[in-house]
Amino acid sequence: MLCPYCRSRQTRVVDKRDAQDGAVIRRRRKCLDCDQRFTTYEQSAILDMAVIKKDGARQNFDRQKLRQKIQVACAKRPVGPEALDALVAGIEQRLISRPTKEVASHAIGEMVMDALKDLDQVAYIRFASVYRDFHDAEDFEEALKQLQGS
């Protein structure tokens, strides 16, 4: 993080605060060289990410919506809000590092499933059953089998 005043790289976070329900992380930083303070906002890069749905409709990436879906899958499971935030942040990181500004909704779903598999297997199955739109017991069995094999 460069100091906007003197371009120094020696900065330190002095205060971190979530704005808009955790949608944006606001950090107060202090430059160790010139002593100026400034504010950074994380997550601006993701705001213009377009999500392409199965029917071809486009939507702006919505962090809150994604978090809510994952939260539903994690209901009554030992997954705290911090773990949820970390999961969503991890997905955002993966999205940011992609070369395009578009992502298919199913690709996000796969990322969530990847992460949930390691975090909580019940939440994983719940999420997968909604996201993959299981049509019958066979689909469900298949997901279970994948879990056990991993």
Ligand SMILES: [Zn+2]
């Ligand atoms: Zn400075």
